[in-house]
Amino acid sequence: MARLGGMYGPDATFLGVPRADLADPASWAGTDIMIIGAPFDGGTSHRPGARFGPQAIRCTDYLPHDASRPHLALGVDPLTDLRVADAGDVEMPSGDTELSLRRLEEAVHRTCRGGAIPVILGGDHTVALPDATGVARHVGWGRLSMIHFDAHADTGDTQFGALYGHGTPMRRLIESGAVRGDRFLQIGLRGYWPEPETLDWMAEQEMRSYEMAEVVARGLDECLTEAFAIATDECDGVFLSVDVDVVDPGMAPGTGTPEPGGLTSRQLLDAVRRIAMELPLAGVDVVEVSPPYDHAEITAFLANRVVLEALSGIAWRRKRDAAAAAGEAGATGTGSAGVRRPEAPLLEGRRPASEN
Numbered sequence: 001m002a003r004l005g006g007m008y009g010p011d012a013t014f015l016g017v018p019r020a021d022l023a024d025p026a027s028w029a030g031t032d033i034m035i036i037g038a039p040f041d042g043g044t045s046h047r048p049g050a051r052f053g054p055q056a057i058r059c060t061d062y063l064p065h066d067a068s069r070p071h072l073a074l075g076v077d078p079l080t081d082l083r084v085a086d087a088g089d090v091e092m093p094s095g096d097t098e099l100s101l102r103r104l105e106e107a108v109h110r111t112c113r114g115g116a117i118p119v120i121l122g123g124d125h126t127v128a129l130p131d132a133t134g135v136a137r138h139v140g141w142g143r144l145s146m147i148h149f150d151a152h153a154d155t156g157d158t159q160f161g162a163l164y165g166h167g168t169p170m171r172r173l174i175e176s177g178a179v180r181g182d183r184f185l186q187i188g189l190r191g192y193w194p195e196p197e198t199l200d201w202m203a204e205q206e207m208r209s210y211e212m213a214e215v216v217a218r219g220l221d222e223c224l225t226e227a228f229a230i231a232t233d234e235c236d237g238v239f240l241s242v243d244v245d246v247v248d249p250g251m252a253p254g255t256g257t258p259e260p261g262g263l264t265s266r267q268l269l270d271a272v273r274r275i276a277m278e279l280p281l282a283g284v285d286v287v288e289v290s291p292p293y294d295h296a297e298i299t300a301f302l303a304n305r306v307v308l309e310a311l312s313g314i315a316w317r318r319k320r321d322a323a324a325a326a327g328e329a330g331a332t333g334t335g336s337a338g339v340r341r342p343e344a345p346l347l348e349g350r351r352p353a354s355e356n
Contacts, residue, residue: 008089018084021087030115037088049256126166131285145185146185182206
């Protein structure tokens with residue numbers, strides 16, 4: 001299928017990066033990162049509107065759409081250090097769920113086969129099923145782990161009698177074997193769902209779910225460190241799925257099923273950056289942005305920055321690895337290799353030599 005562009009708006013790309021047509025391999029040869037829009041909200045159980053999420057994530061910024069975003073903390077520019085392209089939206093009619101999911105899975109798998117990491121902009125969380133399945137078909141069935149940020153487990157058996165919906169994708173992934181249950185990490189769960197029977201099923205699959213009370217008691221960094229060890233054991237790649245409702249609705253109101261008491265936006269951004277810096281990401285999705293329920297675009301701003309943090313972490317990791325392979329000094333610090341740590345003083349190393 002030829003490039004659609006924007007399904008619900010103009011053909012704008014993510015912060016001005018070049019366009020790509022997945023049906024024309026020459027248009028994206030050598031691409032490192034492929035942005036794919038998944039404008040689907042036919043799986044929502046409460047408030048709709050996530051079909052407008054991809055457009056909002058692509059466009060919400062106060063800086064020029066010039067395909068450049070120098071990262072202060074990491075010293076990289078992910079949109080220039082990486083070859084990033086935008087394939088536009090996959091045509092996903094909300095009235096035909098199975099067709100929509102098949103089309104998205106094929107777009108993701110084609111991206112992986114072409115050597116790029118897919119970054120999918122949702123859309124409701126139903127899209128995680130084709131997103132991770134498409135990546136698993138490339139990485140290897142059962143060789144892909146999942147790190148899933150969400151207020152909800154999304155492990156329901158059915159939703160309104162249907163197998164597909166934003167409350168069921170994680171169960172479908174585990175049932176299919178695309179992602180092993182014992183390599184499925186969930187962070188930020190809270191509230192009053194799922195019911196005990198579903199929790200029992202999750203335990204039987206050996207999932208590891210970090211409810212917010214545990215995150216608060218142990219600290220997010222400690223939970224992440226533990227999750228990373230599990231995610232990289234007997235797996236060749238990690239899929240990162242971020243539902244913006246993992247963040248407290250005071251900081252991310254534009255979503256379909258808000259649940260008070262979540263992470264702060266700062267915590268999420270730091271966590272996503274760390275994941276991309278430390279783990280072999282094979283795919284990313286950012287979902288459940290519902291612009292009609294947003295206020296002053298703050299949820300769209302957050303989702304845009306989640307994408308940028310992921311891309312910046314990937315760029316930093318590749319820069320570090322290249323420096324290490326070349327045997328350059330400072331490859332793990334702020335030395336001559338130019339690979340800076342985010343916790344280093346911002347202006348360190350920028351003074352003229354005569355002043356050092």
